[in-house]
Amino acid sequence: MCSHLAMDGWLGWGLYGVGWAFGWLLLWRTRALAAGDGLRPAIAVVIPARDEAGALPALLSPLVAQLRDGDEVVVVDDHSTDDTAAIAAGFAVAVAPAPPLPEDWTGKANACWHGAAVTTAPLLAFFDADVRPGPQLLDGLAEMLGRRAGAIVSVQPWHDAPRPIERASVLCNVVALLGCGAFTVLGRTLASAVAFGPVLAVERDTYLASGGHAHPDVRGSRTEDIELARLVGDVELFVGTPDTTTFRMYPLGLRQLAAGWSRTMANGLAATRWWLALAVAAWIWSLAGGLAGAAAAGWIAVVVVYVLSATQVAVLGRRAGRFGPGTAALYPLAVVVLVVVVVRAVSSRFIGRATDWKGRAVR
Secondary structure, three states, X not given: OHHHHHHHHHHHHHHHHHHHHHHHHHOOOOOOOOOOOOOOOOEEEEEEEOOOOOOHHHHXXXXXXXOOOOOEEEEEEOOOOOOHHHHHHOOOOEEEEOXXXXXXXXXXXXXXXXXXXXXXXXXXXXXXXXXXXXXXXXHHHHXXXXXXXXXXXXXXXEEOOOOOOHHHHHHHHHHHHHHHOOOOOOHHHOXXXXXXXXXXXXXXXXXXXXXXXXXXXXXXXXXXXXXXXXXXXXXXXXXXXXXXXXXXXXXXXXXXXXXXXXXXHHHHHHHOOHHHHHHHHHHHHHHHOHHHHHHXXXXXXXXXXXXXXXXXXXXXXXXXXXXXXXXXXXXXHHHHHHHHHHHHHHHHHHOOOOEEEOOEEEO
């Protein structure tokens, strides 16, 4: 009997250790986009915006400051009910109303496709309205496109989460980086199959040849970035830093946070390689089941597991955004948020439940 209990104990510690190790191995090191030298082709920045009056100033002010000759910026007003168009016009950028939303299109795809059509620069960049670009983001995107002809260059901004409730998404942010496969211990030898929607750049010719946002697989998808990456087939991924590219995702609180992450995570999970998905699941189990398993072995085991997991969440979370040691200390609550998001995402994908996003039902 003692032998049996010992075997159970070692098995539990072994499973926990494997899951914990996967966290480090899958997010071994992030890469920041290098600043370009400024000698680049013109780039057109398309910003789909629906009720983004509050977010646009933090995007447009630093963006306009880095424009060069021939660059274009167009804010596509996606039938907003606030002052989105007026705020954008105040920064002397082009403002284009989105055409009526066709059936089986998402609003973002419709706005992006229209924005690309009304610009002419040889390079295209699509920015979400909540992005806060660093002073050399456009130069960096253009230089990387010059090195990787025919590829998508995409940046996941560093998540600036000033309020405690916003930091509840720490594990969602970390899982997005873990699952993309671009930052593992294998480095660049493992090609990524996804892209990040907040900042995505591509040569216009490549975009049009792929079908762009009008492609049937893209125009109705909640994760148009992932579908575009699949169509183009070559992706270079980076992660922002506090000094380069940041964003503030869901400032309105927990309801917006859950809806937003659920909207994107379903397709993200489906696009993740099966072995990466299993490794990410093992890491989540180490967080969710580690403490429960340790409780049966006594308080010393609980303390060890808690310190190991909290330390890991603090380190990995810092690579993804402003989450801090307090958020890491409360990581069991973040696990609950992540589980809720995943359950909502899976149910919306396989049951067909629509997700409400900015007044629209998105399936």
